[in-house]
Amino acid sequence: DGGITQSPKYLFRKEGQNVTLxxxxxxxxxxMYWYRxxxxxxxRLIYYSQIVNDFxxxxxxxGYSVSREKKESFPLTVTSAQKNPTAFYLCASTYMGLAGxxxxxxxxxxxxxxxx
Amino acid sequence: xxxxxxxxxxxxxxxxxxxTINCTYTATGYPSLFWYVQYPGEGLQLLLKATxxxxxxxxxxxxxxxxxxxxxxxLEKGSVQVSDSAVYFCALISNFGNEKLTFGTGTRLTIxx
Numbered sequence: 001d002g003g004i005t006q007s008p009k010y011l012f013r014k015e016g017q018n019v020t021l022x023x024x025x026x027x028x029x030x031x032m033y034w035y036r037x038x039x040x041x042x043x044r045l046i047y048y049s050q051i052v053n054d055f056x057x058x059x060x061x062x063g064y065s066v067s068r069e070k071k072e073s074f075p076l077t078v079t080s081a082q083k084n085p086t087a088f089y090l091c092a093s094t095y096m097g098l099a100g101x102x103x104x105x106x107x108x109x110x111x112x113x114x115x116x
Numbered sequence: 117x118x119x120x121x122x123x124x125x126x127x128x129x130x131x132x133x134x135x136t137i138n139c140t141y142t143a144t145g146y147p148s149l150f151w152y153v154q155y156p157g158e159g160l161q162l163l164l165k166a167t168x169x170x171x172x173x174x175x176x177x178x179x180x181x182x183x184x185x186x187x188x189x190x191l192e193k194g195s196v197q198v199s200d201s202a203v204y205f206c207a208l209i210s211n212f213g214n215e216k217l218t219f220g221t222g223t224r225l226t227i228x229x
Contacts, residue, residue: 004159006159033217040221040222041221041222042120042205042219042220042221042222043160043205043217043219045216045217048216058216059216090159090160092160092217102148102209102210102211103148104148104150104162104165105162105217106162107152107159107160107161108159109158109159110157110158110159112157
């Protein structure tokens with residue numbers, strides 16, 4: 001089955017600790033994304049990557065870091081600099097289609113991070 | 117910049133009622149438009165999409181028509197079921213510029229038997 005997997009589903013972290021969220025896709029998609037979702041709000045983009053070894057900041061990148069060493073993997077690190085990290089984190093990917101046409105993004109099941 | 121405004125919830129309907137969730141947008145260029153659905157504790161699933169003006173997206177009894185003249189993409193279903201209870205997000209991506217999906221704030225729908 002092709003899809004996007006995120007692990008773990010639930011994650012607890014003590015204040016001051018860094019934590020890394022995993023995102024893997026076997027859809028052969030070029031682009032991958034990280035979003036943050038807070039209750040009653042839409043999704044906000046943290047980082048995205050359109051190609052291996054390259055990524056761009058989204059709207060709320062402060063306190064987060066990413067890497068894209070392989071096409072299928074795009075891990076997100078929530079650092080101790082992120083002031084309010086408790087949230088639901090969603091990873092997504094998409095394929096690069098015809099020039100000028102942007103395609104839908106496919107989402108993973110999410111990781112719920114709670115800072116204790 | 118791009119923005120999506122959708123009907124605030126929560127929305128509560130009886131089973132078999134008609135559903136409309138309004139969505140309007142502001143965008144540069146010619147965006148592609150999407151409706152996503154999120155069930156409790158899960159990620160988002162694409163419900164339907166439309167990539168150009170007057171296109172109608174449809175899936176599982178849901179429909180939405182891309183109206184460029186009113187910059188709208190309202191979601192409709194003729195007869196809702198309890199299993200349709202979820203949060204619905206309207207979103208757009210511009211076909212020019214960066215790859216960012218812009219989301220509305222979501223509308224929580226509850227269907228009562």
